[in-house]
Amino acid sequence: MNKGRRLATSVTLVAGLLSVTLLGGATLVLEKTWHTAHRSAEVSLERTARVVESTVNRQLLQVDIALASLPTLITALSRSNGDVTSEAANRLLRGLNFQAYAFRDILLVRPDGTVWASARPRPRSRALPINPGELSTGPGTGAIAVNGPVRNPLTGEWALFLSRPVSLPGADTLLAVAEVPLSTLGTLLAEAGEAPGLRVMLERDDGTLLASLPHDELQIGKVQPAAIGRLSRDGTAVEVPGTPAGTPMIAAARPSLYKDITVALTLETATAMTDWKRDRDRLLAVVLLAEILVLASAGALHAAFRRQRRLERERAVASTRLENAIEAMSDGFVMWDADDRLVTCNQKYRELYAVSAPVIQVGAHFEDVLRQGAALGQYPNIGSDVEAWLDHMIGWHRESQGSMERLLPDGRWVLITERRTASGEIVGTRTDITPIKTALSDLEAANERARHQNRLFDAALNNMSHGLLMADAGRHVIVCNRRFMELFGLAEADVAPGTHVAEVYRAIVARGIWEAGTVDDIRRRQEDLTLAQRNGTFKTSDADGATLSITQRPMDDGGFVAIYEDVTEQQHAESRIRFLAHHDPLTRLPNRILFRSRLEEMLHASRTRGQGLALLYLDLDKFKDVNDTLGHPVGDALLEAVGNRLRACLGDSIIVARLGGDEFAVACLSPDLPAEAARLGERIIASLSAPYGLDGRQVTVGVSVGIAMATPDIALDADTLLKNADMALYEAKASGRGVSRFFEPGIESKLYARLELExxxxxxxxxxxxxxxxxxxxxxxxxxxxxxxxxxxxxxxxxxxxxxxxxxxxxxxxxxxxxxxxxxxxxxxxxxxxxxxxxxxxxxxxxxxxxxxxxxxxxxxxxxxxxxxxxxxxxxxxxxxxxxxxxxxxxxxxxxxxxxxxxxxxxxxxxxxxxxxxxxxxxDKIKIDQSFVREMTTRSNCVAIVGAVVGLADELGMTATAEGVETADQLDLVRQVGCLEAQGYLxxxxxxxxxxxxxxxxxxxxxxxxxxxxxxx
Incomplete structure (x- = not known):
């Protein structure tokens, strides 16, 4: 590792040294060649300046010679022809103009500025484009003067006017003037020194630009702030630094023969050094390529060293990983060499073959491990013929193809898999498949349960209270249940799997249970839901009121599943619910909600028709006693009977409602109020007070009636009218029941007093x-x-x-x-x-x-x-x-x-x-009412009644007590009839x-x- 690092360091140093050497050498070469190229540009510019100077001098001399020869030519003309006329001078000047291209026009001008003669015809009144006072002579007598530049108004061109004084025979001193167009000078200058980046200028000593190449229209005749002629006029090239708006230049200036005119040349340094830059770029490209080659070589060597070190590390890591991977395997791993000796195995392998662990050693022979394992009981299902089993296993091992399952002593199962490598080794795995075995067993049990569930599903499907139809994307039947066939009267053949739904609809129509129009409505609406791939529920009914509710859901594959429910009874129930929302279920009379709505309508009608409205509140007297003593069924029967009687005695034109409990309400429009309301109340009391036969019993109740009225001239709202009727009803009850009472303003105060007492x-x-x-x-x-x-x-x-x-x-x-x-x-x-x-x-x-x-x-x-x-x-x-x-x-x-x-x-x-x-x-006792006792002294029949009651009580074994004894006479009479007890104020x-x-x-x-x-x- 250290050696590799030293080699890498050496390569880095050598590459750095080569790079520095190449860069240093290139720098020296470039500096040397730059100076050479720059000097070469200066020499070339100086040479061009001499050429331009010579060209300008030759041109000006040619003009000067022409002007200086005029007196001689004109004098010769006068000798032959006598006095010189301006016409003769014109012809002479025109001849000169034709012979020379150095000027455009040549003129003779008087001191006052009038043109005496000219090479080109012109009116005498036409003045020169330059002020005669500005025409000057040169610094010496007879020298030429250069004037301008001036723009000629006739041609629009810039021109120089060269003049010198001349003396003619018989005439005053005149000025000979030659017009030299700047374009003519430009042509001469271009022939002398046109080159890329080169600028040639004619300047005066004060810096005025007379002419330039390239032509600069804007600067002609203007004083140049940085005139070259002011710097140096010896023809030596000098470096002119660039201004903020310009670029560095090489400049050279030479004076012409005419002291007031200087020839100046400039060449942009960048243009002058173009060839050097090209050579510089080529050199730098070569150096860069060399640097790249050096660095690439160094990089390649470094990469090779790094790759070598990485490979060494990777080999070490791979070896460690392999060992770790083998040990971390959930399966047992084993490797045998070509001679069937154990090379390696992992801990999992040793755990699986724990019984054979003592003989599983590196270098052990496969047959020995197998034989000793069999002797130790490692393989419980090998049978009695161990040798045959050993031969089979050794043969299978040497073939190294396929897999086999083996039962271990602890009840686990392993899957044995072995493969031979190209070099002859055998690699094997031992996988614990006990969970798989268990899972397969569980799977079989699950399959059995699934089959059982399918049987249950079939049973559930065919015992559903709703019909079910499932179809695929092609509208073919997948499944339907028995209830579906029952609803439409279909046979199994009509809805066999694969049958098109259209065929099913045709079969339904053919059975005739449902009308064709109803079936077509179902088909169309289901098809709409299917095409839209959306959920939907709709109902359809036959003419006889039979109603189906169909709920359809789309399936992912484009099919659908639909539920069909016979909701005929449900529709009837919903109709009843709608009825009961506004009617009392017991009496079938309008309830409070509907009555309130009708009352609002009647109030409006009362105002529009000009009729009065009577509202009667009814409350059954002692109904609670009937309900509590005879039971709620009898009470309900009584309420139903009351409702029937109200309908019977009032007719259809009067609104009757049950508001709740034993309270009823009646409303009617009439122009005859309050008389009609009073008659109505009496009729109701009479009708409802008659005995009722209920459940084998005779029941009698009364009714109290409270009446409130609204008239067109007294506008009342429904709430006020209801409240007034309620208070009138309370007044009727307080008056002893069984009567009717109209609402009066005082009733309200009485009611409040009663509420206060309560x-x-x-x-x-x-x-x-x-x-x-x-x-x-x-x-x-x-x-x-x-x-x-x-x-x-x-x-x-x-x-x-x-x-x-x-x-x-x-x-x-x-x-x-x-x-x-x-x-x-x-x-x-x-x-x-x-x-x-x-x-x-x-x-x-x-x-x-x-x-x-x-x-x-x-x-x-x-x-x-x-x-x-x-x-x-x-x-x-x-x-x-x-x-x-x-x-x-x-x-x-x-x-x-x-x-x-x-x-x-x-x-x-x-x-x-x-x-x-x-x-x-x-x-045990009877108390005789005081009304009889008090009248015993005045009415003999009362004495008889009291005596009879006392005798009756005595016979029945009861005690009789006289109430209300207030006088001694009454007490004596009570004693006389045999009464045993008495009480009273006496x-x-x-x-x-x-x-x-x-x-x-x-x-x-x-x-x-x-x-x-x-x-x-």
Missing amino acids: RDLRAALAAEQFELAYQPVFDLVADRVCGFEALIRWPHPERGLVSPAEFIPLAEETELIGEIGAFVLNRACADAARLPGDVRIAVNLSPVQLRTDDIVDAVASALQRSGLDPRRLELEITESALLEDNERIATLLERLRGLGTRLVLDDFGTGYSSLSYLRRFPF LGRPKPILAAFELLRGAGSAKPTLPLAAVGS
């Missing part, structure tokens, strides 16, 4: 504001107090003493009577327990309390809590309570008597006074419990006499 009543219960007073009952035989009747009193903190006649009916109506009755029972029993043991206490039970069996528990609880002997408690029951369900009341009274209490029939004679009550119900007023106790003691005696009692009262 609220106070509930508060009184919570605050225990009630008290009990006890009125004594006298034994007329023993002349002593034998008991008391408990009477409830309500001392309201604001109202004062509230009469029971005022709040007891309200308590019965609001069902608070149960709580009040429980209070009276508990308090009376507790107070009675404090009295002597032979004194009884009487408590009145409301008919409402007797409607449920809770009264039995209330009495039992009061007796248990107070410890009162049940025989001392008397429960007084009015005749009205016996008008209910006789059987249930009889059972209830037997249960009360079973507690040990005494039962008393109160106010006998005021009700129906059916003698059957005395026979059927187990009463004998004692209701007193608190302490006063009652004092009455019993009566001046130290527990048996006060009647006169004492009367006095005490």
